Amino acid sequence: MKNIVYRYSLLFTLGVLIFVPLTGILSPGSSSSQLSPSVGQKQVSRKPAPSTKLYNNSTYGVTFSYPSNWQPTKGYEERFSGVDGFFQITGLSSPPPSTIQNVCKDALNHRLNPYGTRPQMQRLQIQGRPACLILPSSDQDRTMERMATLIVRYPTPIRLNGTNYNHLMLSADKEHIRQIANKLRFTMPRR
16 A cells, blocks of 8 residues: 555656646647747757855755756746756655665656656765666657756655655756755754
């Protein structure tokens, strides 16, 4: 039963990350000026942002730096974006004794191929916590906005709306994911 709940949690989370970006593209009355640069508009230069802002979220227990030109994205919770990229965070629930490798493999091998057909996974440590970075392959669907994902095991699970989440899932464009990951810090006590 716990495995089923975990799989539905992962499917729901990936579904939100995959299909919510499409709502702005497919909604009636959307104009080409609302399309992201990766969907039909001229690509902008991927130069680093001249300055950064500090993102601090006490609900998810994290802080990190992001480009200062990014703003909260309307219609999303915990998502910021700009002409050159985005980030979005959420929690992932998985039944004990799930490992970071299992959680990452489930995301990597998702049946909808949100990272393309040949994504790469790298094992990492973030603030001493096991983590993985999923990088998209060149055939990733353009509507995914070059999404890469960092999954990190929380020092202590967080509880939101009656559900325990033991992993943080941070998705961002592949050009900024490492920069953001390098500055990520948990703001909760370590277990």
